[in-house]
Amino acid sequence: MAKRSDKLTSLSLPGPEDIHREVLPNGIVVLARSNFNSPSISLGGFLPAGAIFESDPKLGLSDFVSASLMRGTQKHTFDSMFNELESVGASLGFDSGVHNVSFGGRALVEDLPLLLSLLSESLRTPTFPNDEIEKLRAQLLTGLALRAQDTSDMAAMAFDEMLFEGHPYSRPGDGYVHTIQSITRKDMENFHRLHFGPGGMVLAIVGAIEPKKAVEAVNRVLGGWQVPGQVGPCELPPHKPLKKTVKRHHALAGKSQSDLVIGMFGPRRRDPEYLPASLGNSVLGQFGMMGRIGEVVREKSGLAYYASSNLSAGTGPGSWEINAGVNPKNLDKTIDLIEKELRRFIKSGVTREELEDSQANYIGRLPLSLESNGGVANALLNIERYGLGLDYYQRYAGMVRAVTRGDVLETARKYIDPDRLVISTAGP
């Protein structure tokens, strides 16, 4: 058996000794860490050009723009760009979220310069060719037609609409059919001109390369990028508190299973309550086979294949939700069981044993989440996005152990009120 001391394990976690962080003169933050165990690299990053900047009539614009970045640049057609990438087994892609457009890619280490140069081109000089935009539009509209038939997507979308009513988080990032149809090439060019720039951009590289060399490689292709007039980050408006339980059912004919989302607001990632909420959530609906919720809904009652609780915490207000897929005739019974568990949770919190179980789980699984280059790149991006500190993963075990039963109960009572819930269902 392996004999590993705690010290050795914690040294293998990313920290200030081996994460290289550098801010380029134009503001791009670069993070790098070496891993010479495999001849490959992973790259990830983001910049503040997400859906939050869209107007209501143009919902889905950020998503459409990010999907178009590689569809033609000043130097490459769509096909020639992907030909270069795919010929060497590399990949690169963009995705849009509420706040940021994110990107990710990987390659054999010898192809890092190619990957970075195509990343830079896509970010800086996309041409939005008309024919490519129209092909994409048809694909996005088909995506929306599939979404309209997906019980889980429709329940989640209605949940966000109810929970975040009047707040930008209530809007679906992929838009609606009429908004996708209304977006023009001009809209895309304008959005790109205003929001894509080095300000607020973060890039992480992890793999078989010395960190300093990785930073130099980024600097060569992106160091000269300047966008005067790039729009800065957007202030979030406050969200309305829930005054009572709200319910909505989205009818979808011809389906065998209904999806259910029950939830409320949750903390932001940076809030001090985040860790107590996360550990509490683990007890409620994650630990082992989906925690207490899994135990009552799946194991004891056999009502669902999946039933779990999930905390979604980011830049702004988060959500705390319980998700389940159940036979339509068991919907009410499942909702009752979940409500009972929530009442029990805020009445007596978690037991010492439950908390210790989840704490041990959080600490033990950390090395597993950092196994691949992509996992480490994500960890570095989270450090930067939420200002966690370069030593965060080394301090992590101590922070997890410091959370008490009292912290969990207090946090649960702050966020969970079983008389003020959002209940969203979709199915027949």
Place this chain on the structure above:
Amino acid sequence: MKDQITQVTLKNGMKVRLKEIHAAPIISSWVWYKVGSKDEPTGRTGVSHWTEHMQFKGTKKFPANVLDKAISREGGRWNASTSHDSTRYYETMPADKIDLALRLESDRMQNSIYNEKEVNSERTVIISEREGHENEPMFRLTEAVQQTAFLVHPYHHEIIGDMADLHTITRDDLYNHYRTYYVPNNAVLAIAGDFNTKAMLKRIRELFEPIPKGKTPPRLVRPEPEQKGEVRLTLEGPGETTFIQVAYRFPNATHPDYFPLQVLDSLMGGASGLSYKTSRLYRSLIDREYAVDVSGWSEATIDPFLYRVTITNHPRRKPEETIQALDAEISKLQDQLVPASEIKRAVKQARAVFAYGSENITNQAFWMGYVEMFSSYDWFTTYLDKLAKVTPKDVQRVAREYLQPRSRVIGTYIPKGTEA
């Protein structure tokens, strides 16, 4: 490939495969049983997958919730899955905690309880799992195509099983399945990660060697007769989107044509795990707006299975037009030799995919066990070399032989709008 692994067979016939990797303080352990949906007769379809679920319901030593907690407490990740040919269980753990996984697997190889009440509670869970699948047009289409392609061979049914059988399978069916197939001489233990091989092997012998050898379990053999003529089917359901699945017959994983067919698959639909925007099917179907999505899929199986092209049809196209465009692309592969450079490119892509896979210890342990289900570890280590030997003529020959309309099944999902 310089993959060095230790291969041992215990006295009770259990095969052990070990690979030391010291990149991270992690160990991944997999137990594979040679039994899957291919071994299920009509009336007991889904029994392998259901047995897999029951294996999480505990033993005397590790009752259900103790089992869960014990692994999760240590920060381990564990799960199981059932395929056509095999059932496998894994734990990926911090290196110093792997002993728990080994004790658990040796215990549940022989001591699982199969309580009647648990069986019935799990029945509704699995029915719910199936109902979730049935919500997806693609599941229904894939199931229908497979049922049509295999009238005799048990690849006929989906791994989860037919709904009728999920209602009638009994506790004894499950327990008999468990006792018959979960014997050490039908199992492979594959472990990769941060350990010392000698010490690990000693511990494995202590835990697994005392388990008595069982009767060699039979495998169900019902060869599919040759298909003589194209079969087409349609399904209807809610939605606005048409899906098409075209299934050709592919040989099993140890057939010499398997490797040229892997190259063909890669040229058509791109390398597995990479983007595929310069693949032949993307260029001919998506770029020309016959489809909004397309994928090619084949599987390494014990018996001959399928190569499936799955298409999300473009809303402006009739399915027939898209099938014609697919046929035109296939004809090109049959009529013209592909450039050697295109094969070289496919090999480089595969090499990159292998490099990405080697970052992940769980993945490496997976492969050591997986190949044992239909071949041996050499199959894995010589994979890239075998791809590199494929010639343009090989690709043309297999395209002509296997991509024939007379041996294919075409399924189309016709959407009936939102009021269906």
